[in-house]
Amino acid sequence: MNTPAIDQTKLNDFITRAVGDLSAGYGGVMVSLGGKLGLYQAMVGAGPISAQELAARTACAERYVSEWLNSQAAGGYVDYHAVSQTYELSAEQAMVLADEDSPVYLPHAWNIPASMWFDEAKAIEAFRTGQGVAWADHNGRLFCGVAAFYRNAYRGSLVSAWLPALDGVVERLEAGINVADIGCGHGHSTLLMADAFPRSRFHGFDAHAASIAEARQLAGEANPGERVRFEVARAADYPGKHYGLICFFDALHDMGDPDAAARHAASTLAADGTVMLIEPFANDRVEDNISPIARLYYAASTTICCAHAVSDGGHRVLGAQAGEARLAEVFRKAGFTHIRRAAETPFNLILEVRR
Known part of the structure; x- marks a missing residue:
């Protein structure tokens, strides 16, 4: 077998890149x-x-x-x-x-790769067996890292930019509607909306009991009263009907059956309600996702997002770089006909979904 000739310039360039990445770690x-x-x-x-x-x-x-x-x-x-x-x-x-209140504050985010190193043995086993790794089975630094990473981004954009990008939703929130936050984690997104719209009622649901416990503690500190409730529930069976707004904040791609989550949203949404889908920014083709941000998301998706979706049944494992076309397909199959990209950032896609 012939050994291909080595281009020394390309080798040196790649070594420089690899060492730069090691230095960043x-x-x-x-x-x-x-x-x-x-x-x-x-x-x-x-x-x-x-x-x-x-x-x-x-x-x-x-x-x-x-x-x-x-x-x-x-x-x-x-x-x-x-x-x-x-x-x-x-x-x-x-x-x-x-x-720490800046939308681009990053030190806490380093808890996420730290947790990935702690969980390396679980990732290796998942690669070899095809089995998943449940969210609750990850190292605890993951949960606070994810919550902190997204909290400031939501604080900087959710109320000021993303909700206003949805047709008529701010007006309905100001008048007073029921809102479901699916996969709410520590509840930062739920509490941000509750603070901005005191006439509406907010229900945060998450299958991870420890995250719900943290969300309840944060709600106790924020003191929104009875307008905010946090419950342990899955995306396909949370209680309630006639929600004026159902939100998925960077959560749908982690679910083992996003189609079931979309169907349940269709069955619990008010006739004139809206689903707001926030997902990691991605183009639809791999060749269009060659960037540092896409690399970050693909890496996290490998050991966290896909691993949890597989553990959660693995009916459709979207991954953190699903892209708009695959996300839209999930909701069209659930009976939604209106799917619009309402906004975007370098890190997120904001999709408006209605019947």
Whole structure:
């Protein structure tokens, strides 16, 4: 068998890319540490700051802080001033690394790949057997990572942009309707809507009991009263009828039988109601999904989304890069005739679905 000739330039380019990815993995640990230790937050508005000053501000050991700062400077996550040997966090870097209410805050998201490493043995077994891995069987860092990753994105766009993109839905929410949030997780999306629309009533459903317990705790802190309820229920059998709005927030593709979920939505939706489907952004063809964001979603889909869908029956395993055409097919089979892309972001598709 002939060994193909090696193009040294292509090899070097690929090694550079692979090492860059490895460096990013190391850097993620540093980002998580910086967030949890308050290092980024202590740099906000401080201007150029030395390792000694930052260590004093955060009650951390200077030698560790110094090395951490150098890792941040090397990766472009802070700016380094060579003359004064100080470090500075720009306003743009602070939005991503220090402001926990920013729609682009990312440190908590590193819990997701951490959980993927913890669950590597389960993923290997799933590859070899074809069996699934249930959501509840993943490492606990997954749940808080996913909730935090999506919470700020929803906070930045859900009420201000996505709901207004749906025909007549904001007006109905302002007047008062029943809303079902299917696969609500920790309930961040449910509570955001409840806060914005005090005349409507919101019901959050999720099959993961621990997430519902967390959602109830968060609801207790937000104190929306009886207008918000969280219950353990599956997407194909949650209670209630005549919902004016049914929402699926980055959840349908995780379900083992999305067709059954769509049929149940059709049976519980009010005659003039709307389904809002939020899904990871994807084009319909693999060749059109060659990007860092698509790579992130495909990787998470491999070990989390597809694995859960298989464990949940695996009737139709959509994956996190389903694309609009396959998503629309699910709802057309359930009897819906109106499916429209209402909005999109680099991370999400927002689809409006009606009868």
